[in-house]
Amino acid sequence: MSATAAATATDPLLRLTQVRRSFGDERALDGLDLTVAPGEIHAVVGLNGAGKSTLMRVALGMLRPDAGTAHLRLPGTGDVPAWRAPAGVWAHVGHLVEAPFAYPELTVRETVVAAARLHGMPRDPARSAAQRVVHDLELDHWADRGARTLSMGNRQRLGLACAAVHEPLLLVLDEPTTALDPAGVVLVRTWLRERRSAGTGVLVSSHHLDEVARIADRITVVHRGRAVGHLAPDGTDLERQFFAMVYATEQARTRRPAPSGRSA
Numbered sequence: 083m084s085a086t087a088a089a090t091a092t093d094p095l096l097r098l099t100q101v102r103r104s105f106g107d108e109r110a111l112d113g114l115d116l117t118v119a120p121g122e123i124h125a126v127v128g129l130n131g132a133g134k135s136t137l138m139r140v141a142l143g144m145l146r147p148d149a150g151t152a153h154l155r156l157p158g159t160g161d162v163p164a165w166r167a168p169a170g171v172w173a174h175v176g177h178l179v180e181a182p183f184a185y186p187e188l189t190v191r192e193t194v195v196a197a198a199r200l201h202g203m204p205r206d207p208a209r210s211a212a213q214r215v216v217h218d219l220e221l222d223h224w225a226d227r228g229a230r231t232l233s234m235g236n237r238q239r240l241g242l243a244c245a246a247v248h249e250p251l252l253l254v255l256d257e258p259t260t261a262l263d264p265a266g267v268v269l270v271r272t273w274l275r276e277r278r279s280a281g282t283g284v285l286v287s288s289h290h291l292d293e294v295a296r297i298a299d300r301i302t303v304v305h306r307g308r309a310v311g312h313l314a315p316d317g318t319d320l321e322r323q324f325f326a327m328v329y330a331t332e333q334a335r336t337r338r339p340a341p342s343g344r345s346a
């Protein structure tokens with residue numbers, strides 16, 4: 083099924099409901115709610131350690147929530163918990179979370195073909211799709227070079243190519259432009275808008291409010307593992323609003339009595 087076919091669906095592709103996830107005593111997600119619909123770019127912003135990467139890893143089934151649910155709704159299934167979604171579901175999901183996908187011993191082109199094959203594409207369509215996405219992300223010049231020889235920014239582009247080569251219905255991208263130069267940021271912005279137009283739902287995290295305001299349909303502020311508010315992408319002074327939300331959450335937190343045995 084193509085991304086376009088899913089654009090008619092209105093049900094969220096991803097729904098996190100009251101998700102909690104701790105690492106030892108550290109509560110990384112603390113009752114987080116979030117959805118991603120087909121054909122929308124939903125950005126999450128937050129301070130270092132706010133819980134953005136953890137929510138993406140939960141969404142991708144890499145981590146199981148301690149409580150709450152993280153459900154995917156993709157072709158061939160109803161709602162399925164991400165942590166035990168069947169293999170067919172992952173053919174419709176692409177991600178760039180943690181290190182970009184790359185086989186250092188392969189060329190750039192071979193790496194993208196391998197990613198397509200891992201997502202279940204037959205060999206010839208995988209080659210054509212790889213050719214297309216390598217071109218779209220302006221990696222042609224490096225296509226036959228070893229992936230290990232790429233600069234950091236081009237490795238990030240390669241990671242994006244591998245995430246999207248199979249035209250997933252849902253893309254989950256953790257800070258996808260951190261290593262890119264200004265031209266690369268503009269390129270990826272345009273490319274993501276095209277993915278959205280094709281019906282793909284995109285969950286993206288970033289520290290750059292200006293950048294997410296340019297591409298996102300919705301912006302959720304995450305702080306201390308919760309969605310503490312939303313920023314209007316066409317709003318003014320997003321930075322001030324962002325810090326107001328963070329500050330208000332901190333204020334509310336210090337007013338709350340500490341649970342017995344724990345400091346606030």
Ligand SMILES: Nc1ncnc2c1ncn2[C@@H]1O[C@H](COP(=O)(O)OP(=O)(O)OP(=O)(O)O)[C@@H](O)[C@H]1O
Pocket residue numbers: 105108109110128129130131132133134135136137
């Ligand atoms: N594997 C882990 N073991 C222990 N603690 C972890 C682990 N992964 C995340 N954490 C903790 O969970 C909290 C949320 O981390 P997370 O990486 O989700 O934040 P983030 O918003 O992505 O931060 P950043 O913007 O710095 O990437 C942090 O306090 C972090 O130290």
